[in-house]
Amino acid sequence: MSVLVYTESEEGKFKKTAYEVVSYARGIADMMGSTVTAVAFNADETASLGTYGADKVMHVKNDKLGKFNANAYAAALTQAAKNESAKVIVVSSSANAKYLAPLLAIDLEAGYASNVVALPESESPFKVKRTAFTNKAFNHTEIKTDVKIVGLSKNSFGLKEAQKDASEEAFETNLDDKHFNIEVKSVDKAKDKVTIADAEIVVSGGRGLKGPENWGMIEEMADILGAATACSKPVSDMGWRPHSEHVGQTGKPVASNLYIAIGISGAIQHLAGINASKTKVVINTDPEAPFFKAADYGIVGDAFDVVPRLNEKLKEFKANNS
Amino acid sequence: MKILVCISHVPDTTSKINFTDDNTKFDTNGVQFVINPNDEFGLTRAMWFKEKQGATVDIVNVGGPETEPTLRKALAIGADTAIRIDTEALDGFQVATELSAVAKEGNYDLIIAGRESIDYNGGMVPGMLANLIGASFVNTCISLEVDGDTATATREIDGGKETVAAKLPLVIGGQKGLVEESDLRIPNMRGIMMARKKPLTVKDPSGASVETEAVSFEKPAPKGDVKLIDPDNLDQLIDLLHNEAKAI
Numbered sequence: 001m002s003v004l005v006y007t008e009s010e011e012g013k014f015k016k017t018a019y020e021v022v023s024y025a026r027g028i029a030d031m032m033g034s035t036v037t038a039v040a041f042n043a044d045e046t047a048s049l050g051t052y053g054a055d056k057v058m059h060v061k062n063d064k065l066g067k068f069n070a071n072a073y074a075a076a077l078t079q080a081a082k083n084e085s086a087k088v089i090v091v092s093s094s095a096n097a098k099y100l101a102p103l104l105a106i107d108l109e110a111g112y113a114s115n116v117v118a119l120p121e122s123e124s125p126f127k128v129k130r131t132a133f134t135n136k137a138f139n140h141t142e143i144k145t146d147v148k149i150v151g152l153s154k155n156s157f158g159l160k161e162a163q164k165d166a167s168e169e170a171f172e173t174n175l176d177d178k179h180f181n182i183e184v185k186s187v188d189k190a191k192d193k194v195t196i197a198d199a200e201i202v203v204s205g206g207r208g209l210k211g212p213e214n215w216g217m218i219e220e221m222a223d224i225l226g227a228a229t230a231c232s233k234p235v236s237d238m239g240w241r242p243h244s245e246h247v248g249q250t251g252k253p254v255a256s257n258l259y260i261a262i263g264i265s266g267a268i269q270h271l272a273g274i275n276a277s278k279t280k281v282v283i284n285t286d287p288e289a290p291f292f293k294a295a296d297y298g299i300v301g302d303a304f305d306v307v308p309r310l311n312e313k314l315k316e317f318k319a320n321n322s
Numbered sequence: 323m324k325i326l327v328c329i330s331h332v333p334d335t336t337s338k339i340n341f342t343d344d345n346t347k348f349d350t351n352g353v354q355f356v357i358n359p360n361d362e363f364g365l366t367r368a369m370w371f372k373e374k375q376g377a378t379v380d381i382v383n384v385g386g387p388e389t390e391p392t393l394r395k396a397l398a399i400g401a402d403t404a405i406r407i408d409t410e411a412l413d414g415f416q417v418a419t420e421l422s423a424v425a426k427e428g429n430y431d432l433i434i435a436g437r438e439s440i441d442y443n444g445g446m447v448p449g450m451l452a453n454l455i456g457a458s459f460v461n462t463c464i465s466l467e468v469d470g471d472t473a474t475a476t477r478e479i480d481g482g483k484e485t486v487a488a489k490l491p492l493v494i495g496g497q498k499g500l501v502e503e504s505d506l507r508i509p510n511m512r513g514i515m516m517a518r519k520k521p522l523t524v525k526d527p528s529g530a531s532v533e534t535e536a537v538s539f540e541k542p543a544p545k546g547d548v549k550l551i552d553p554d555n556l557d558q559l560i561d562l563l564h565n566e567a568k569a570i
Contacts, residue, residue, distance in 0.1 A: 070449075070459065095479045099461040102414075102449025111415065111533030114445050127537065132442050136339040139442070139536045181458050185474070185485045195481030201569070225570065237503050243464075244478065249335050249440060250359045250498055258569035269335045275542070279567040281559070282548070292548050297562055301553035313556045317564070 002037040002056070003029045004086035006077055008094060009043040016159075016198070017092040019052045023160040024152050025090040026053025027119045032088075036164070039080045039171070041065050041073065050166025052159060058084075058171040064180070065173075067187075068096050072179040074103040079173055081108055081147070088126075089149045094197060101151055111143040114151035134249045135275035153276065154197070155255045196247065199228035201258040202277070204247060206232040208263020208284060208303055212240035217307045218262060224314045230254065232264045248273035263303045266291025283307065323377040323468065325368045326428055328421055328435040328447070329396050330358035331389035335440065341539045348441070348539070357392055360436025364496035366506055367466060368434055369400045375468065377432075378402050382424050384417045386410055390522065397517035398509030404520065409527035412535055414442070418450035419530030425455050430491060432473070437462050437495035442536070448495035458488040464499030 005025040007018035018040075025036045035055040040046050042065060046057040058080050065072060077100070081089055089104065091097040093115060105112040113128050117138070121127045125142045128150060132139040143150075196202060203222045205215060215229075222229045229245060236246035247254045249269035259277035263284060264270060271294045274280070282295040285302050292298045299306055333339070333353045340349040357365065371377040381396045382405040383389050393404040405424055411417045425433055433452075438445035452459030458473075464483065465476040473492050476485045478499070509517070551559045563570045 070461070095462055095477075098445050099449065099477075102418075102446040103453045103459070105415070105446065105533075106450050106453035111413070112444075112446055113534055115443055132536070132539070133333075133339045134440055134443060136541075137341070138540045138542065140538045140540075142535045142537050143533065144535065145533045181489060182460065183487045185487055187479070187482065187484045189479070189482030193481070197480035243499055244483075246498070258563070258567070272335075279563070279569040281563070292550075294545065295548045296546075296567065297551060297559060298548040299551050299553050299556075299559065306553050306556070310556050310559070313560055314570075317560050317570070321564070 002035045002084050002086055003088045003090065004081050004084055005036060005038050005090040007038045007040045007049060008092060008096065009040060012042060012044040014043060014048060017094060017154060019159050020157055021090050021092050021152055022049050022052040022054050024157045026162050028088055031123055037084050039077055046168050047166050050164050051161055053162035053164050054166045055164045057166050057168045059168050060171050060173055067184055069180060070099040070103060071181060072175050074100040074107060075175055075179050076173040077104055078107040080171060087147055091151050093151055093154050101149055105149050108147045109145060110147035110149045111145040112149040113141045113143055115153045116150050117153045117156040134272040136272050153255060194226060194228040196228045196230055196252050196254060199256050201225045201227035202230050202254050202256045203227045203260045204230040204264060205262050206264030207234050217311060220311050224311060224318055232270055261291055262307060264291060265289040266294055323371060323432060324430045325371060325377050325379045326425060326430040326433045327365045327368050327379060327381045329361050329381050329383045329393060330436065330439040331355050331383060331385055331392040332358045332439050332441045345538050345540060355392055357396055358436050358439045360438060360497045362506060363498050363500040364434035364436060365396055365399060367500040380405060380428060382421060384409060384411045384420045393522060394517050395509060397520045398513040399507050404522040405525060407525050407527055412532045414444040414446040415450060415533040416530045418447045418454060420527055421451050422454040423528045425451065432490060433493040434496055437497045448493055452493035457491040457493045459493045460486060460488060461495040463494040463496045466494060466500060
C-alpha cells in the first residue's frame with residue numbers, strides 16, 4: 001500500500017528531481033498514513049533518499065538497464081508497484097519520466113495526471129492541481145482509478161527534509177527481449193553544459209541581440225551564474241541558436257528559479273513557456289514590451305550597454321559570496 | 323508505407339484563455355482553432371514520406387463536428403483521407419483507446435502523434451496508444467527516417483539527444499525538429515479544393531472508459547507590478563535578486 005516513487009539517476013548519481021519526487025511522495029504518504037518506497041536503478045548512495053523521506057529503496061541492479069530504456073524501466077516499475085501493492089506512483093517531469101509514464105499507466109491500468117504542482121487537494125476523490133494551456137491556466141483533475149500516477153512538475157514542490165530509514169532491498173526484475181525493442185544507437189549530450197531542464201537559472205536572449213555573434217555576453221552571464229542559455233522562437237527559427245535552446249509554448253518549458261530575458265519582447269507564446277519560473281527579470285529597450293507585465297524586475301535599457309556592466313557586477317558579487 | 327497522423331484540434335497559440343460555467347469549461351468564444359503545432363510538424367513529415375518514399379497518409383481525430391475544419395485543413399495540406407471518431411473525449415486514456423481501434427483496423431506501419439497537445443498538455447496519448455496496440459514507441463521525436471521495416475529516430479532528452487533504432491510498427495510523439503518551422507505548409511487553393519472531395523469518415527466511438535477528469539479550471543493569480551531598476555543602479559538589481567528574491 002506504499003507510495004511508490006521513480007528516482008532518476010545518471011551514472012549512479014541521483015538527480016535533484018529524484019529528491020524532489022521523494023519529498024512529494026512523503027507528503028502524500030503522510031496524508032494517507034502510508035509509507036514511501038523508492039525505486040532506483042543502478043544508483044550509488046541510495047541512503048541519501050532517506051533524507052527526504054524514503055522508508056524503503058527497491059534497488060534494481062541490472063547491467064541491461066545501464067542506459068534508460070522506457071519500456072524496460074516501465075516494466076520494472078510495474079513489477080515493483082505490483083509487489084508493493086502501490087496505490088500511488090510518483091514520477092518527475094523529465095523527458096525520460098514523461099516517456100515512460102504513459103506506458104506504465106497502461107500496464108497498471110492507472111490514471112495519469114502530468115504537470116502536477118501541489119499535493120493532492122483531497123484523497124477521496126483523489127484530486128490534484130496541474131498546469132494546463134501551457135501555464136496559462138491550472139486545472140483540477142480527479143484521478144478515478146484504483147492505482148494513480150502523478151507526474152510532478154519540476155521545482156513546484158521543492159526539497160523537504162524528513163529523515164527516514166531508506167532500507168535498501170535488491171529488486172530482481174523479469175525482463176525479456178520485447179522490453180528492449182528500442183535500440184539506443186548513440187547519445188549526444190553536452191558534458192559540461194548546464195541543461196535547461198536541470199538549470200536553477202536560465203539566461204535567455206531574443207531578437208534584440210541583433211545577431212548570433214552577440215551571444216558572447218549571454219554565455220558569459222550564464223557562466224558566471226552557473227546558468228543554462230536559452231532563446232526565443234524567432235532566434236531559433238533564424239538559426240542564430242540551436243532549436244534545443246528554444247523556450248516557449250512550442251519549444252521547451254522552463255521552470256527555473258530565475259529567468260533572465262534579454263532583448264525578448266515577450267510574445268504570449270514565450271511567456272506561457274517560461275511562466276512557471278519563480279523570478280523573472282527583463283532587460284529591454286522598449287518599456288512597452290509585454291515582458292514587463294510578466295516580470296518581477298525590469299530594466300529599461302540597451303542590452304549592449306547594460307549586460308556587460310551587469311556581468312562585471314555579478315562577477316564581483318559571486319567573488320564576495322562564494 | 324501506411325501512415326496515420328493523429329490530429330488534435332486546439333486553440334491557436336495566441337489565444338486568451340478563459341473559462342465559463344463556473345470555471346468548469348474552456349471558453350471557446352472568439353477562439354480560433356488550429357492543428358496542434360506538435361501534430362503539424364508530424365503531418366508535414368508524413369507528407370515528406372509520401373512524396374519521397376511513397377506512403378498513404380490518413381489522419382484521425384477524436385472529437386465533435388466542430389473539429390472538421392481542422393481536419394479539412396490537414397487534408398488540404400496533403401493527407402489522403404480523414405477519420406473523425408465522434409465523441410467528446412474527457413481524458414487522454416479515452417482518446418488513446420479510441421485511436422487504438424482505428425490504429426488496429428488500419429494496420430499502419432507508422433503512427434505519428436504530437437508529444438502533447440498545447441491545451442491540456444497531458445502528454446500521454448502517444449505512449450498509451452503504442453502500449454495498447456503493442457507497437458514500438460519513441461517520444462519527443464525530433465527526426466525520423468524509415469528504411470524497410472526499421473525506423474531510425476532521434477529523441478530529445480534533457481540536455482541533448484539520443485538516436486535509436488526501432489522496428490515498425492512504430493508510434494512517435496513528435497515535435498518541432500521533425501521538420502523545420504519553414505517547412506510547414508500553408509494550404510493552397512488547389513489543395514483546399516481537393517480537400518473538399520477527399521473522404522472524411524465519421525466513426526462511432528468504441529465506448530472507451532475514462533480514468534481522469536478535469537473537474538475545474540483556474541487562471542493564475544494576477545502578478546504584482548514589475549519593479550523597475552535604473553540601468554545606472556545595477557547594484558540594486560543584484561541586491562533584490564539576492565536578498566528579496568533569494569534567486570542568486
